[in-house]
Amino acid sequence: MTKQIQLKAASLNRGITLVEMIVVLAIIGILALVALPSFSAQIKNDRITSNANQLQSVVKFARSEAAKRDQQIDLVVAGSKWLVKIDKDTAQERTLAEFSPTHQSITVNNLQNMTITNTGAMTAANLMITDNDSQTDDRLLCIFISGQTLLTKAANCL
Numbered sequence: 001m002t003k004q005i006q007l008k009a010a011s012l013n014r015g016i017t018l019v020e021m022i023v024v025l026a027i028i029g030i031l032a033l034v035a036l037p038s039f040s041a042q043i044k045n046d047r048i049t050s051n052a053n054q055l056q057s058v059v060k061f062a063r064s065e066a067a068k069r070d071q072q073i074d075l076v077v078a079g080s081k082w083l084v085k086i087d088k089d090t091a092q093e094r095t096l097a098e099f100s101p102t103h104q105s106i107t108v109n110n111l112q113n114m115t116i117t118n119t120g121a122m123t124a125a126n127l128m129i130t131d132n133d134s135q136t137d138d139r140l141l142c143i144f145i146s147g148q149t150l151l152t153k154a155a156n157c158l
Helices: 002-012 020-070
Strands: 074-076 081-086 092-098 107-108 114-116 124-132 139-145 149-152
Touching: 020 074, 020 081, 020 092, 020 114, 020 124, 020 149, 074 124
Parallel strands: none
Antiparallel strands: 074 081, 074 114, 081 092, 107 124, 124 139, 139 149
């Protein structure tokens, strides 16, 4: 008989109470609230980095196309897009690639028309990729006369 009572008592203690569950959910909620601002800032920083990398990739692609085709390639601003064009202002004009920001909060300052020679040389420029949020790190794409690029968080290219 005592064995039955012990088994019955043991089976009653198998589970969690409502109070324990509420305490666990409250702890999870507090941790989520603490982590959310940090997570949001990380998403914004990743968005800027991604757009900066895409912009740099377009410049490198245009430069390699100029060398491969042994002819001039033009980077043309069209609204918020940057188009890689070949045979600009002719009947054979084609767009080989384009860059456009992937999110409405991202802007590229100092975006300008550029020409890349068949040797890969081009006009020097500093393009700032930003979301105009002081909590995130803007990126600066430095384009040198040689056509080489440098992507940095610094305020200048030196």
